[in-house]
Amino acid sequence: MFTVSVESDGEYRWEEGSTTFVFRCDGKFRPMGQDRMQACVKSSATVLDLIRKTDNVTTNAYRWELSNSGTIFTSTATAFHPDGPVVTAQIVASRMSGGADFPGQWRDISYLQQHADMTLRLDNRVLFIGYPSAGLYLDAPLDGADIAVHGPRTEDGTTYSARSIGRREFLIVTKRYGKVLTQGSLKLSSVGRAITESWWNPSQAADKGTLVYEKK
Numbered sequence: 001m002f003t004v005s006v007e008s009d010g011e012y013r014w015e016e017g018s019t020t021f022v023f024r025c026d027g028k029f030r031p032m033g034q035d036r037m038q039a040c041v042k043s044s045a046t047v048l049d050l051i052r053k054t055d056n057v058t059t060n061a062y063r064w065e066l067s068n069s070g071t072i073f074t075s076t077a078t079a080f081h082p083d084g085p086v087v088t089a090q091i092v093a094s095r096m097s098g099g100a101d102f103p104g105q106w107r108d109i110s111y112l113q114q115h116a117d118m119t120l121r122l123d124n125r126v127l128f129i130g131y132p133s134a135g136l137y138l139d140a141p142l143d144g145a146d147i148a149v150h151g152p153r154t155e156d157g158t159t160y161s162a163r164s165i166g167r168r169e170f171l172i173v174t175k176r177y178g179k180v181l182t183q184g185s186l187k188l189s190s191v192g193r194a195i196t197e198s199w200w201n202p203s204q205a206a207d208k209g210t211l212v213y214e215k216k
Contacts (some may be wrong), residue, residue: 070100
């Protein structure tokens with residue numbers, strides 16, 4: 001779940017777990033640190049468009065859209081790579097609280113759909129994982145080192161680590177700015193035809209889940 005609020009001075013705030021993201025939607029580019037800038041435009045009563053630039057080159061675009069009923073929030077993220085393809089990912093959330101505008105508490109209902117397929121490869125003690133539907137990719141050495149996750153939905157400060165805990169299982173830890181968000185595992189079945197992905201949040205007992213992938 002995540003929460004969107006708007007302060008009396010017009011500042012938007014996105015809160016998801018330990019992550020807080022703030023911005024103003026007045027069309028002006030403002031610094032975000034590390035030579036990055038961001039601007040937001042309220043294109044209509046139900047659409048917000050955000051643009052991020054690094055060294056004056058557009059790197060990311062985000063579009064927030066509300067359904068006519070105000071109960072469905074769709075966020076489309078696009079990442080632009082100078083030497084690679086444009087990658088787009090989307091989340092769809094349902095309203096838990098709030099009125100008809102963006103402010104309120106929302107539940108991401110698209111996670112399972114986005115993670116419906118997974119690619120997995122092990123090469124020279126490096127685990128390569130991809131979720132094509134979500135546009136997320138990572139290559140983690142099996143020594144527990146924290147590495148960055150690539151993709152348009154990746155939040156700043158998010159890292160991922162993997163460690164082998166047997167012939168058929170890997171321990172997975174996701175962090176944001178050094179704080180553990182989720183722990184989990186990837187476990188291969190005894191016949192090698194299915195992988196079970198499990199995850200849980202150490203600080204929130206309700207934040208857990210399991211997915212089973214069958215080999216194509």
